[in-house]
Amino acid sequence: MQLSPVLATTGTYPFVRLEEAKRRLAAAGVELIDFGKGDPREETDPLIRRALVESIEPLSSYPLAEGLPELREAIAGWCARRFGVEVDSETEVIPTYGSKEAIFHLAQVVLDRGGGKPLVLSTEPGYPVYDRGALFAGAEVEQLPLLEENGFLPALDAIDEETWERTAIFWINYPNNPTGAVAPLEFFDRLATLAAEHDFLLAADEAYTELWFDEPPHSALEVSDRSRVAVFQTLSKRSSMTGYRSGFVAGSQELIAALRQYRPTVGTAPQEFVQRASVVAWNDEEHVERTREIYRRKREVLLPALASKGIRVAGSAATMYLWLEVPAGEDSEELATRLLEHGLIVSPGTFFGPSGDGYWRLALVPTEGECERAAEILERLL
Ligand SMILES: Cc1ncc(COP(=O)(O)O)c(C=O)c1O
Known part of the structure; x- marks a missing residue:
């Protein structure tokens, strides 16, 4: 049978490889503490769960596909409170299924293969879905390196x-996955200007x-010209709702109109009960403050252990990740393999791209108690 050649170039999603190793060690009776995947394991706030039921x-x-008006209005209200921007709930927002x-589908909607603009730019180390979506849509992809000396911009x-x-x-x-770096508003503004200039x-x-x-990070929605800007948001990390699948795209009216046209065919609108629970989630900040506090405490458990072993933290101003320098004499995959054999699942920086070499990532998803045990193990092993 003929299959898309893109399948072969994308290889196994790195986290699938981690799952395989996890199963092997669990079967051998090793207690595993999983700092691998960024899947929050905090409970979803009862207020949101009740709204769903x-x-x-x-x-x-x-x-x-266009979503419930009350959800679009809740999203616009949140954008106004959080970023001080007016977003029209009718023409500038569309709910998404996470x-x-x-992200995966964007290139299908934007790319005109015969139109002289075949290129999708992304950054690495990074989340792999931008490139994979672009490749399946027939785009060329170029990855720009995020280097520490440039603040991971x-x-x-x-x-x-x-180009x-x-x-x-x-x-x-x-804020960037995996480096945890944040971008200043001037960076978004400059890129939005370039987007208008070069029509991307x-x-x-x-x-x-x-x-x-x-400091609360800025959004690209805050730029002065939003005509060629689209922001992808989600309740997954903010409200620990990965399983609900709820997010939105906001920005460029032209793109939102295109998504309203495209998405009914794809069939990925969130279920209405998820949309109604999402209204409650976007309207409440208290649970988000509690969530931030939980991640802050976990960082505070791990950072002293890492510092005591001379492990330098790079980036990591935001997100649920710690982006750490690999100790001298080891590469990132060797370190991850060594920690794995002692039950600590971490991601080697190379999982996220060649510029991740020399770094490793901890996703702060285990419980605070597990972080305490992990801190002891790290003090022994590093
Ligand atoms: C950088 C980044 N973007 C987007 C997502 C997708 O999140 P969701 O589909 O749950 O909204 C993730 C998930 O880990 C991520 O790390």
Whole structure:
């Protein structure tokens, strides 16, 4: 049977490899503490769960791709409170089934293969879905390195005129997974200006804007010209709702209109009971403050143990991740393999791209008690 050649180039999703090792060690009786995947294991707030249950109707119908008006209004209200921006709930917002599917599908909606703009730019180390979605849509992909010396921002000055002209989508992700870096508003503004100048879409994946420790990070929605900017948000990390699948795209009216046209065919609108629970989630900040506090405490358990072993923390101003330098004499995969044999599952930086070499990532998803045990193990092993 013929299959898409893109399948072969994407290989196994790195976390699937981790799952395999986990199963082997669990079967051998090793106690595992899993700092691998960024899947929050905090409970969803009871207020949100109750809203979900109360929204289940006897009759079930297809949810509309445009989403419930009350959800779009709740999202617009949240954007106004959180970022001080006015977003029109009718023309500038569309709910999505989490953000991953919307990220994956974006190139299908934007790319005109014969139109002279075949290129999708992304950054690495990074979340793999931008590139995979682009490749399945027939795009060319170029990954720009995120280097610590540039604050883990792509070097925009190094991009030549021809590349800008060939670009259809530029993906950015701040606060960044895996480096935890945040971007200043000037960076978003500069990219939005470049997007208008060279006619590409600035796609900003903002899954982690709500998990911060000092200052609330900015959004690309705050730029002065939003005509070529689309922001991808989600309740997954903010409200520990990965299993609900609820997010949104906001920004460019032209893109939102295109998504309203495209998405009914894809059939990925969140169920109406999920949308009603999402209204409650976007309208409440107290549970988000509690969630931030939980991640802060876990960081405070692990950081002293890492510091005592001379492990340098790079980036990591926000998100649920710690991006750490690998100790001298070892590479990131060797370190991850060694820790795994002692029950600590961590991600080698190379999982996220070649510029992740020399780093490793801890996702702060285990419980505080598990973090305490992990701190002891790290003090022994590092
Ligand atoms: C950078 C980034 N973007 C987007 C997502 C997708 O999240 P969801 O589909 O749950 O909204 C993730 C999930 O881990 C992520 O790390």
